[in-house]
Every structure is written in C-alpha cells, then in structure tokens.
Amino acid sequence: MKKYAMLLLACTFMFSVAINAQDRENNGGRQGGNTEVRQQVTPEKRAEKLAKDLSLTDAEKAKVVELYKKQDVDMTKFRSEVNRDTPDFRTKMKEFRESQDAELKAIIGDEKFQKMQTQRQEQRQNMQNRGGGANRNN
Secondary structure, X not given: OHHHHHXXXXXXXXXXHHHHXXXXXXXXXXXXXOOOOOOOOOHHHHHHHHHHHHOOOHHHHHHXXXXXXXXXHHHHHHHHHOOOOOOOHHHHHHHHHHHHHHHHHHHHOHHHHHHHHHHHHHXXXXXXXXXXXXXXXX
16 A cells, blocks of 8 residues: 555656646746747837937827837738748848838937937847847848
8 A cells, every 4th residue: 555655646746847847838937948939028118118218208209109009010911921931031021120110210310210220239249249149141
C-alpha cells in the first residue's frame, strides 16, 4: 500500500511540474521564454509617449491619437491584402510607412518630426548594439 501511495505522490508531483511549466509558457510570462503573443500598444499610449517626447500640444496629441487609430485600421487592411512572401513586399511596406510618416509630419510639423526621426534612429542603433535587432539595409 505504501508503494502505491508513493507512486501516486510521485506522479502527482511530476504532473504538477509539467502543468506549471506549460502555464508559464502559454501565459506570456517571462520565465516561459519567447512567446508568440505580443501585446499591441494602444493609439492613446503611443500618442502619450510621442507627446511627452516631443512636447506636443493637446490639439496635436488629439490629432495624433486619431491618426494612430486610422493607421491601425490601415495596417490591418494592408496585412490582409499584401503577402509577405511577394518580392515587392518591402517596397510596398516602405511606401506605406512613408505615407504614414507624411500624415504625421503634417500634424506635428517639420521640427518635431525631425526630432522624432532622430529618436527612431537612436532606438535602432541601440537595438543593434544590444544584438536585439536584425541588421537591415534600410
């Protein structure tokens, strides 16, 4: 009887460890390694960060929020229409990004847009220095 009790206890322990490991992996916890699920940053939070970084006025910030909401819809549509495996995907994506940047530039102005571009470049450089980003020839 003691053997069965020990066997049952050992099995229970092994299953609990396996379930716990799967739970960490599936719930997006840092301990579970790299997960496929990414949380999308809301347009409001993106606009708030941009407003803080570039000292945007409340009117500019409100326009940026609306622009980001529109861009999220446009990006969803773009991803459904354009296949990543096509040879011209990079070209189409670049054109898409440039049109988005032009809309943002019209709202915040040249000076603030250039400051934002400088910050983007610094972020890319930091990612490459950390080894977190792929080396791209943009």
